[in-house]
Amino acid sequence: MATSKNNVVTFGLSGKVGDLLVFRQLDGQTIVSKSPVQSGKVSPKQKAQRERFQEAIIYAKDAIANPEFAELYAAAAKKGKRPYNIAVADFLNAPDISEIDLSAYHGAIGDTIRIKASDDFAVKEVTVVIVDDSGETLEEGAAEHKIGNQWIYTAMNEINDLANKRIVVSASDIPGNITREEKTIG
Numbered sequence: 001m002a003t004s005k006n007n008v009v010t011f012g013l014s015g016k017v018g019d020l021l022v023f024r025q026l027d028g029q030t031i032v033s034k035s036p037v038q039s040g041k042v043s044p045k046q047k048a049q050r051e052r053f054q055e056a057i058i059y060a061k062d063a064i065a066n067p068e069f070a071e072l073y074a075a076a077a078k079k080g081k082r083p084y085n086i087a088v089a090d091f092l093n094a095p096d097i098s099e100i101d102l103s104a105y106h107g108a109i110g111d112t113i114r115i116k117a118s119d120d121f122a123v124k125e126v127t128v129v130i131v132d133d134s135g136e137t138l139e140e141g142a143a144e145h146k147i148g149n150q151w152i153y154t155a156m157n158e159i160n161d162l163a164n165k166r167i168v169v170s171a172s173d174i175p176g177n178i179t180r181e182e183k184t185i186g
Contacts, residue, residue: 094177
């Protein structure tokens, strides 16, 4: 890929030239790249990915048109990045839950569960549900964001017998992607 700054011949040029080159504009520069080659056959996975990418484009256009979201994505845009591209990437990447720490949870009111959840842009919400072996909900609520990727859930109910109980943690981001992780308590 080549870039051109203030070149009289290519300044402002965009589009495809034959089957060889593609010109596009990005931050006042003309980007020149080789024309993509397509095999012609589209696999089901490729079709699904293309549909997901179309959804991401629609999301990004709507997000940038919304002043609240446009401001969030613009604040995250660094040199060479556009808020639109950050919104597309945010849509395509779900949050990650890397740790569920139960060391301070013993079933008492006020016990805490520490969660590490991250996203390429921002984690909007982390929720915790405690269920028994039959799937019945014993407790649920939102974790509180502390700093960085740290979230803390404080127990509101007492659960005497922790055997066969599970913690289900869900992390969501601004576009609505949700990641769920489960951990057995006892």
